[in-house]
Amino acid sequence: MPKSHIIEVKNLVKKYAKLVAVNDISFAVEEGEVFGLLGPNGAGKTTVISILCTLSKPTSGGASINGFDIVRQRSQVRQSIGLVFQDPSLDEQLTALENLEFHSRVYNVPASVRKERIEQVLGMVELWERRRDIVKTFSGGMKRRLELARGLLHYPKVLFLDEPTLGLDPQTRRRLWEFILNLRQKEGTTVFLTTHYMDEAEYADHIAVMDYGQLIALDNPERLKGTVGGDVINLSTVDNQKAQAELKERYQIQAGSDNEQLSFEIANGDRFIPTLIRELDTEISSISLRRPTLDDVFLKLTGHRLRDEAAKGELKDIVRQLGRRQRRR
Amino acid sequence: MNHLRGIYTIWYRDLLRVWRDKLRMASFLAFPLLFLVVFGSGLSSTMGMLAPGVDFSKFMFPGIIGMTVLMTSFMSGVSIVWDREFGFLKEVLVAPVSRVAVAAGKTLGGATIALIQGCLILLFAPLFGLTLSPGVLPQLLPTMFLVACALSAMGIFLASLIKSLEAHQAVVQLLMFPMIFLSGVFFPVDNVPAWMNVLVKINPATYSVDPIRQLMLGPESASALGITIFGHTMTIGEDLMIVAGFGLIMIILAMWSFGSQE
Numbered sequence: 001m002p003k004s005h006i007i008e009v010k011n012l013v014k015k016y017a018k019l020v021a022v023n024d025i026s027f028a029v030e031e032g033e034v035f036g037l038l039g040p041n042g043a044g045k046t047t048v049i050s051i052l053c054t055l056s057k058p059t060s061g062g063a064s065i066n067g068f069d070i071v072r073q074r075s076q077v078r079q080s081i082g083l084v085f086q087d088p089s090l091d092e093q094l095t096a097l098e099n100l101e102f103h104s105r106v107y108n109v110p111a112s113v114r115k116e117r118i119e120q121v122l123g124m125v126e127l128w129e130r131r132r133d134i135v136k137t138f139s140g141g142m143k144r145r146l147e148l149a150r151g152l153l154h155y156p157k158v159l160f161l162d163e164p165t166l167g168l169d170p171q172t173r174r175r176l177w178e179f180i181l182n183l184r185q186k187e188g189t190t191v192f193l194t195t196h197y198m199d200e201a202e203y204a205d206h207i208a209v210m211d212y213g214q215l216i217a218l219d220n221p222e223r224l225k226g227t228v229g230g231d232v233i234n235l236s237t238v239d240n241q242k243a244q245a246e247l248k249e250r251y252q253i254q255a256g257s258d259n260e261q262l263s264f265e266i267a268n269g270d271r272f273i274p275t276l277i278r279e280l281d282t283e284i285s286s287i288s289l290r291r292p293t294l295d296d297v298f299l300k301l302t303g304h305r306l307r308d309e310a311a312k313g314e315l316k317d318i319v320r321q322l323g324r325r326q327r328r329r
Numbered sequence: 330m331n332h333l334r335g336i337y338t339i340w341y342r343d344l345l346r347v348w349r350d351k352l353r354m355a356s357f358l359a360f361p362l363l364f365l366v367v368f369g370s371g372l373s374s375t376m377g378m379l380a381p382g383v384d385f386s387k388f389m390f391p392g393i394i395g396m397t398v399l400m401t402s403f404m405s406g407v408s409i410v411w412d413r414e415f416g417f418l419k420e421v422l423v424a425p426v427s428r429v430a431v432a433a434g435k436t437l438g439g440a441t442i443a444l445i446q447g448c449l450i451l452l453f454a455p456l457f458g459l460t461l462s463p464g465v466l467p468q469l470l471p472t473m474f475l476v477a478c479a480l481s482a483m484g485i486f487l488a489s490l491i492k493s494l495e496a497h498q499a500v501v502q503l504l505m506f507p508m509i510f511l512s513g514v515f516f517p518v519d520n521v522p523a524w525m526n527v528l529v530k531i532n533p534a535t536y537s538v539d540p541i542r543q544l545m546l547g548p549e550s551a552s553a554l555g556i557t558i559f560g561h562t563m564t565i566g567e568d569l570m571i572v573a574g575f576g577l578i579m580i581i582l583a584m585w586s587f588g589s590q591e
Binding site: 053054055075076078079081083085087088089090091092093094098102103105106107108134150 | 337
C-alpha cells in the first residue's frame with residue numbers, strides 16, 4: 001500500500017432505515033491534494049464526510065485516515081482531522097478567542113504554543129482585531145472564517161470542508177479559497193471538500209462525482225471536462241424541434257433540448273458555428289459557444305443538471321436558517 | 330490526564346456561558362425567592378408550627394434550597410439540547426475527547442452552577458428566621474453538591490436522548506415539576522394518601538430534600554418531619570446513599586448515551 005494515500009475508502013456502505021445513502025464506494029486521496037466530492041444535495045456527500053469524521057458508523061466497508069481506522073481508532077482519526085461543517089458549529093455566546101481556546105484544549109494543542117497558534121490562524125482569516133467580540137455579533141462570512149481558523153488550529157493532516165462557502169457572498173468565497181490554497185501550499189494539508197458549486201470543484205486536483213449514493217466518476221477536472229467532448233453550443237431557433245431533426249439528419253448531432261434551447265457538444269465549435277449559420281434551414285434566433293464546465297460533465301454523466309438542485313438546496317438552507325433565527329428569540 | 334483536561338474544558342465552558350448570561354441566572358433566583366416570600370409569609374400564620382420551633386417559613390426554606398439545586402441541575406441538560414440546535418455539539422463530538430469525559434464534564438458543569446444557585450439562596454436564610462451554625466456548612470455544601478451531581482447526571486442523560494428544545498420543554502414539565510412537588514419541598518410528606526406516599530418514596534428528589542432539611546433544621550425537628558420507610562426514619566447518611574446510587578446509575582447511563590451518539 002503506497003504511503004502517500006492519506007485517505008482510503010473501501011466499499012463503504014451506509015444504510016438508513018430504507019434509504020441507502022452511500023452505496024458501495026471506494027476511492028483514495030493522496031497526501032497534500034485538494035480532493036473534491038461533487039454532487040447534488042442528497043447525493044450522500046455529507047454522509048461520506050460524517051463517516052470519515054467518525055460521527056457515524058458505516059453499515060459495511062471501511063476507511064482509514066492518516067493510517068488510522070475510522071471505526072477502531074476514532075480518537076487518532078479525530079486528532080488527525082480538522083472540520084468545517086456545513087452548518088455553523090460555533091458557540092455564539094462566547095468570544096472568538098474563547099471558541100479557539102476551547103478547541104485547542106480539546107485537541108491537545110500544547111499550552112506553550114497555544115497563544116501563538118491562535119494569533120496565527122486568526123491573523124490568517126483576518127479576525128485578530130475582533131478576537132474579543134462575542135461570536136453572535138459576527139456576520140455569516142466572519143463566522144465561517146472563524147470556523148476555518150478553528151479547523152486549522154491543531155494543524156490537522158486532513159481538512160474536511162463540507163460546503164465551506166455555502167451562502168457566502170462571492171468576495172468572501174474568493175478570500176476563503178485564497179486561504180485554503182495558501183494553506184495547502186505552506187503546510188501540505190490535504191483538503192477534502194464537498195461542494196455543489198462548479199467553479200469551486202475546479203480548484204480540486206481530483207474530483208469524485210456522486211449521485212444517489214454512488215460514485216459515478218473520479219478524475220481530475222480537465223479530464224472530466226474532456227469526457228464532454230469539445231465545446232458546448234447553445235442554440236435557439238424559431239422551431240427547435242425542426243432544428244433538432246435537422247441537426248441529426250445533416251450532422252449526426254444528438255442535441256439535447258432544455259428550456260427553449262438546444263445544446264450539443266462538438267469539437268472545434270468556433271469553426272462549426274459559421275457552417276451552421278450558413279446551412280441550417282431553420283431560422284436561428286441566438287447562438288452561443290462556451291468551454292465545457294463540470295456542470296456539463298454532470299449532465300452528461302447523470303442526465304440531469306446539478307444547478308437546479310443546487311438552487312433548491314440553497315433555498316432550503318435559507319429557510320432553515322430563518323427558522324433557526326426565529327426560534328432563537 | 331487527557332480525560333481530566335477534557336472534563337475541565339467542558340466544565341469551564343459551561344460556567345463561562347452562565348457568567349455571560351448573568352441576567353438569566355438572576356432570573357432563576359427570582360422564582361424560588363418569590364415562593365419563599367409569598368407562600369412563606371402567606372401561609373406561616375395559618376399553618377402554625379409544623380414541628381417544635383419550626384413554622385412554615387422555616388420548614389419551606391431548606392425545601393426551596395433543595396428545589397433550586399434540583400431545578401438548576403435538571404435544567405442544565407438544556408445546554409446540550411441548545412448545543413445540538415446550534416451545532417456546537419458536533420464540535421464536541423468530533424473532538425478527540427472521550428465521550429465519558431464529555432458526560433462527566435457536562436454533569437460537573439451543571440452541578441457547579443446548581444451549587445452556586447443554591448448558595449445564593451442560602452444567603453437569604455437570616456431573612457426567614459433561620460440561623461445556620463458555621464459547623465453545618467462543611468456538611469451542607471457537600472450534600473448539596475452530591476444532590477446537584479446526581480440530578481445533573483439525570484438531566485444530561487435525558488437531554489442526550491432529546492433532539493429538540495420543544496421536546497425538552499415537555500419532559501421538564503412532565504417530569505421535573507412532579508418530582509419537585511412530590512419531594513417534600515412544600516409540605517411534610519409523612520401524612521399523605523397511600524398512592525401519593527408510593528410516589529413520594531420512589532422519588533429520588535425526596536431523598537435529596539430530606540438531608541438538606543435535616544442539616545438545616547437540626548436533628549430534633551428532623552425526627553418529626555423525616556422520611557419513614559417501613560417504620561424506619563431515614564438518616565442523612567442513608568438518604569445520601571440513595572442519592573449517590575441514583576446519581577451513579579444516571580452518570581453511567583449518560584456516558585453510555587453519549588458514547589453512542591451519532
